[in-house]
Amino acid sequence: MPKQVDYAERRERVVDAVHRLADRHGIEGVTLRDVAREAGLSMGAVQRGFRDKDEMLALALARVSARFVERARAAAAEPSPGALERVLLDVALLGEGQRAEAQVWLAFVARAAVTPSLAMTLRDGHPEVASLLTRLVAEVAAGSGASVDAAAEARALLALADGLTVQVLLGQLGRDEARRLLVDRARLLAEATRPEAGKRAGPTG
């Protein structure tokens, strides 16, 4: 089936191009034409593969999500407070090489806020990540025998991660500081479930 193979490979090339463009200057002003040029494809080839920019963006985000879920599952496979931290840092896309992924996410978010079908794509991925984080939070809390609303904690941590991603992209916060805030929050959670939480003294490590 050489035709199908070409088609899949072409979509891969387009997604690669979207990520490279996002890394260089965001994707707000990027057109199908820009993507075709970057991917080394004709406009016709891109147009046959994608209805419009939103569909292209959805595929680029799908790759970000797939990679993220894969990493999160791997990190969650060995439950520990460290796993919670690693998954959170990964959700927040705060790694050195993740700026392109963060840009793709933010561009998608901005369009999804006004395009219900795109918002649905983002909502579809949300429950798995939320339940994965909920499990990790519950495990951290169980370690100290305290009762915590793990689902609520997980949702708050997810929102914090999203907010940090935005602030780092805007330069309101440095990447290192954002990482520190997120890790501190995960550690406070582990500490706050212990009797000495009030003091917030000493590292958890």
Add this chain to the structure above:
Amino acid sequence: MPKQVDYAERRERVVDAVHRLADRHGIEGVTLRDVAREAGLSMGAVQRGFRDKDEMLALALARVSARFVERARAAAAEPSPGALERVLLDVALLGEGQRAEAQVWLAFVARAAVTPSLAMTLRDGHPEVASLLTRLVAEVAAGSGASVDAAAEARALLALADGLTVQVLLGQLGRDEARRLLVDRARLLAEATRPEAGKRAGPTG
């Protein structure tokens, strides 16, 4: 100076129009022409007032910011745990009538992520809000005599508020649930600075 008065009033009308359009269907796809029509002005009038869409958006955001800072100052004028909660809810633009403000903010954020001059506008407003929140957090902590890194707490709360704004706009989280998560976080902060924090039991009120 009738000419200057006209000019200021025209800018007001344009900003009103941007907010109404944002409320109706976001501002991602909104053009100068759309705004002119909504404002009941000619394209020429709009073009004389604004270099481009980004400048228009910057003015619309400036109004969101100005109103917010005004409300935050008023809430902070009577320091209490309640004041911290009120300011946070306001930062997160989670009020019934604040969807348009939230849309303007998100659209601006998405463009600012790729336009350094816009990012600077957002960064300029950040320190005042951060220092106001830092003061409120410090007051809440001082009430229980515990030591907390108030600046770091304030930054984390700001990021949480931003993340919640995004998740509510996307429909990943209900507005009421987002409000509850934010208020809980502010209350946990007040509790966590007390010896019984480990239990997380009982309301703060």
